[in-house]
Amino acid sequence: MGRNRTIELLRDVDDLPADDRQFVAALERGLRVLRMFSSAHETLSNGELSRGTALSKATISRLTYTLSRLGYLTHDPASGRYRLGPGALALGYASLSKFDVRQVARPLMQNLADYAGASVALCARDGLNMIYLEFRRSPNALGLGLDIGDRIPLATTSVGRAYLAAMSDEERKPLLDEIRRNDPSAWPKVRRGIEQAIRDVAERGYCTSLGDWVPEIHSLGVPLDVNSPYGILSFNIGGLASTLPPRLIETDLAPRLIGLTRRVAEMLGASAAAERLPVKPVKSGR
């Protein structure tokens, strides 16, 4: 039966088509737990995990036990709290390190961040979020305490909207559906923001979010449509509203961020080169 035609978009957690004989739920649950750890929650207790993941206490207990045995979490016996262990590190870093857009973009991002007295980020999509791949900020910039690996919403941030604006209509459609389903009550407003962004990107090359996500934060985003394994990427400049007034964005920062994006895109002509090492069988010990 050749019915597996659907494009593999990364459907986010939460909506499991339930009756999927292929889906390994226990794995998903375990990853839900790991996912809770971010720069905002360096350490978490079983209780917090249970609340944050909507999994039963017993289940969490088993999962944290398993993850600890495997080195993905470490347990602080004194506080009874967990934090990411050395094992977790290997996962993420491997993908980051060889990802050359970052190397190329980093110095330019730092310059612009310093110039604007704000922060500049490079993001990819992860479900209904945008995830920080690279992040530079001006030393004296105030802002949210974000860092590489953190996630921010897709629908209400400028990076997210820039991302959406760069997609083809067919790709965007299902994603918008999901956003709507995810929070129907917010949808009318969210939708307007996105449509505006699509127009803005088409006409001026950038879009904004002036307090649409966090009231006191302004930001602008520009998509980078380059052939990366993570698909479309996008840049933003973000900071306090007072630092980034609309006029400044429009006349000065937007052209600069667009320029940055253009230069990065140019520098990425020669990439690729996939090496494929053979993988030896592992003795099935156990």
Place this chain on the structure above:
Amino acid sequence: MGRNRTIELLRDVDDLPADDRQFVAALERGLRVLRMFSSAHETLSNGELSRGTALSKATISRLTYTLSRLGYLTHDPASGRYRLGPGALALGYASLSKFDVRQVARPLMQNLADYAGASVALCARDGLNMIYLEFRRSPNALGLGLDIGDRIPLATTSVGRAYLAAMSDEERKPLLDEIRRNDPSAWPKVRRGIEQAIRDVAERGYCTSLGDWVPEIHSLGVPLDVNSPYGILSFNIGGLASTLPPRLIETDLAPRLIGLTRRVAEMLGASAAAERLPVKPVKSGR
């Protein structure tokens, strides 16, 4: 057995006490899959994964499907191969970024790497491996293509032995048992190396591995016994045998690496400060 032409870093801690009512096996299997991806294997096919993890084809197929849906892997339809997706990144990076030993040590490590024309690494233990937390190398140094997040064996490398040397006898005991069980035939030789290292560290503050892991690689290691969430850490200098002759190590490099370690340890007086944010319940959507 055959020559180790390709270095297999991913040997897992294969021996789990099996009958553990608390242990979630499906989760472990899924993580085994993610773990296969490293700087040596940027992309992998289902077949390679099946071989490398000793899991059945059907199981791998289900796991890669699940991981892809969740954004931890991305699938390249053309080649049929997987690579780590944006989701994976969030895991590792969160733990790395806030880990201040790295910030402190990095510049010193770079200096020493440049001076020695070799590479310098900071490692923690992950099962029976040492994992690279930070890594600096001289621009013109040849060596293994390692990077942050990669793993190398505990028992035959200098960092690993330095780590072992810094443990208390009671802690070390079970670990040594595990090493022995993991490869009984190699044990006599491995054991001698470790005992030598323990003596060396006690008497001179460092230990070496002169080709004990990879024939043409020499290295020396120094433990850093500081109160970190990852437990004991250790530094190494590593490079080609011709670059790191024993005499040079003994007279020049060892004192320098010990000095580096000492300085890092001193700088880490004022650390700690744990912030604990509350965790809001998640609407149990589903």
Place this chain on the structure above:
DNA sequence: AAAATATGTTCCGCTATGCGGTACATCCAC
């Protein structure tokens, strides 16, 4: 050209798995 290999996906029966309710054990605060 098959035919032979190697690859990945799907199907399906069976059992071990892992889920969650409950009970138990601590630890706080008051």
Place this chain on the structure above:
DNA sequence: GTGGATGTACCGCATAGCGGAACATATTTT
């Protein structure tokens, strides 16, 4: 003390998810 948290352990039961095999599909061999 009691009441409210917290985390672990137990255990019955449904089902998740495992693996062998059948089925596709691509790649190479003859």
